[in-house]
Amino acid sequence: MYAGGGFCFFNIGQYSFAVCLNKLTMEVIKMFSENKSTVILITRQGMGDAEQPLPMKLVQTYLTLLNDSNTLPDVICFYTAGVKLTVEGSPIIELLRAIEAKGVRLILCGTCLNFYGLTERVQVGIVGGMTDIIEAQRRADKVISL
16 A cells, blocks of 8 residues: 555555545545556567568567566467467567567467468467457457557
8 A cells, every 4th residue: 555645545456546535535546457468469470561571570579579578468369360470480489489488378370370281380379269369358458459
């Protein structure tokens, strides 16, 4: 608990609250938790619709900065052409391994891997189905689509 500026701040579980101390009636203000669950969706072999190598460079930079930050997502889902980033020959395999080693779940669309003939070349993450991707999205406070 912390008191300052006319407010008393405290946490209960995943929620943070502020109680206004300078009014006759105390208001409880529910604040967003800093530890929101986040899911990132990667659906392309890079970021954006430009010609390669720009999309690959952008996704590599994004994931590098994400890996270096203190705020990692809970899950990264890869589907459609995004699964190509998780297989042998991808320039970001080591980066994805580092992110996974920090506890981020990497879910790969099995149907997409089969479609591209890449199932045997998976290097990182777990092969799941659309049900796994839907469940990750449903549980998330925030979903980011790249």
